[in-house]
Amino acid sequence: MDEKEIKVMQKILNMNDRIAAELREELKEKGILYINLMSSPGSGKTTILEQTARNIEEKMFAIEGDIQTTLDAERLSRAGIEVFQINTGPFGGDCHLEAGWIKSALEECNPEDAKFLFVENIGNLVCPAEFDVGAHINTVVISVTEGEDKPLKYPLAFRNSQLCLISKLDLLPYLDVDIELLKDNIRQINPRIEILELSAKTGEGLSGWLAYLRERGGIE
Amino acid sequence: MDEKEIKVMQKILNMNDRIAAELREELKEKGILYINLMSSPGSGKTTILEQTARNIEEKMFAIEGDIQTTLDAERLSRAGIEVFQINTGPFGGDCHLEAGWIKSALEECNPEDAKFLFVENIGNLVCPAEFDVGAHINTVVISVTEGEDKPLKYPLAFRNSQLCLISKLDLLPYLDVDIELLKDNIRQINPRIEILELSAKTGEGLSGWLAYLRERGGIE
Numbered sequence: 001m002d003e004k005e006i007k008v009m010q011k012i013l014n015m016n017d018r019i020a021a022e023l024r025e026e027l028k029e030k031g032i033l034y035i036n037l038m039s040s041p042g043s044g045k046t047t048i049l050e051q052t053a054r055n056i057e058e059k060m061f062a063i064e065g066d067i068q069t070t071l072d073a074e075r076l077s078r079a080g081i082e083v084f085q086i087n088t089g090p091f092g093g094d095c096h097l098e099a100g101w102i103k104s105a106l107e108e109c110n111p112e113d114a115k116f117l118f119v120e121n122i123g124n125l126v127c128p129a130e131f132d133v134g135a136h137i138n139t140v141v142i143s144v145t146e147g148e149d150k151p152l153k154y155p156l157a158f159r160n161s162q163l164c165l166i167s168k169l170d171l172l173p174y175l176d177v178d179i180e181l182l183k184d185n186i187r188q189i190n191p192r193i194e195i196l197e198l199s200a201k202t203g204e205g206l207s208g209w210l211a212y213l214r215e216r217g218g219i220e
Numbered sequence: 221m222d223e224k225e226i227k228v229m230q231k232i233l234n235m236n237d238r239i240a241a242e243l244r245e246e247l248k249e250k251g252i253l254y255i256n257l258m259s260s261p262g263s264g265k266t267t268i269l270e271q272t273a274r275n276i277e278e279k280m281f282a283i284e285g286d287i288q289t290t291l292d293a294e295r296l297s298r299a300g301i302e303v304f305q306i307n308t309g310p311f312g313g314d315c316h317l318e319a320g321w322i323k324s325a326l327e328e329c330n331p332e333d334a335k336f337l338f339v340e341n342i343g344n345l346v347c348p349a350e351f352d353v354g355a356h357i358n359t360v361v362i363s364v365t366e367g368e369d370k371p372l373k374y375p376l377a378f379r380n381s382q383l384c385l386i387s388k389l390d391l392l393p394y395l396d397v398d399i400e401l402l403k404d405n406i407r408q409i410n411p412r413i414e415i416l417e418l419s420a421k422t423g424e425g426l427s428g429w430l431a432y433l434r435e436r437g438g439i440e
Binding site (some may be wrong): 093126149153 | 291315363
């Protein structure tokens with residue numbers, strides 16, 4: 001890459017960061033808690049949101065990021081969540097969401113009465129962590145099926161998150177995965193991160209996540 | 221994006237494609253079968269390679285792509301595979317490998333006597349599919365834990381692969397996943413793709429994968 005290209009990229013990142021900061025402030029003023037969910041494909045983000053919607057009384061709004069399809073948005077809609085779909089496929093199949101897209105989505109939907117805004121980012125443990133989407137709480141979701149070493153191999157998503165949800169706890173008995181080592185590795189990358197374990201399928205640990213949300217929702 | 225930036229990107233992609241085509245031809249002439257493994261993090265690529273090494277007599281060479289750590293390279297090395305590690309972390313944490321990096325790795329190692337070259341791409345179901353690394357066989361690995369809908373949501377990796385390995389078969393009894401629907405979705409994206417199912421943990425289905433390799437190794 002020559003110097004010129006790097007300059008262009010920095011300009012884009014600066015603009016993203018500016019929009020992200022505005023979004024963070026705007027939603028705080030409106031009393032909407034904004035949570036960005038990042039993870040590999042298939043770690044259970046959508047199922048967690050479905051279960052959350054079934055257990056939280058306050059209105060949730062979700063922005064669903066996918067390269068293709070509206071499958072996840074349809075699932076969230078069936079679970080009673082008002083949802084806006086961003087498909088990056090027509091725009092080159094972008095591997096992450098950016099703050100400007102969230103801003104545009106919110107301008108179209110204007111979810112004034114929601115208490116929670118969830119962004120389900122593109123399923124990708126690498127790129128979404130590089131782009132601030134303006135969330136109050138960046139959350140990285142990792143399924144126990146993914147193995148203990150992933151925080152070390154994909155550190156940025158863990159470093160840039162305030163919360164880590166360890167998902168699919170119900171599968172732990174069938175795996176050679178040491179969940180304590182997984183947690184040690186997460187804390188090695190980010191000693192200040194909060195870690196919650198759950199299974200959206202069986203409901204195990206769900207109360208901890210719901211309490212986390214209730215404590216923060218509408219307050220910050 | 222303005223027109224200028226698009227031009228720069230095309231130039232980089234063209235150069236990547238040129239190097240990829242050269243690599244493909246060069247390795248064919250040397251009788252080395254070159255397989256690129258792409259998948260989400262934690263789908264089992266490394267475990268599949270470990271098991272392959274234990275069951276294939278011919279020499280395997282692997283190039284291990286990770287953002288950070290040499291954990292997987294160490295595992296492959298312990299399984300008797302000669303391995304070269306590419307870490308993209310120091311270069312901005314790139315989310316994919318490119319043909320030029322493989323070329324440089326091969327210039328340093330020169331695995332003339334190998335029959336198989338495996339590239340374990342960065343764990344990412346999105347970006348690696350956008351960059352031809354010059355492999356003879358692009359292989360997408362998807363774990364049954366990831367769900368049936370992933371081929372529809374991340375189509376490019378499936379569209380650009382000749383082979384799909386469905387991994388972690390041993391976990392199927394514990395999941396609400398319909399493997400026939402998963403296969404239908406894979407074929408909907410790519411009707412010509414070959415699909416093999418296996419569990420590197422239990423060895424189920426491994427013989428099909430080994431036969432696939434033996435049939436093609438050193439011949440093409």
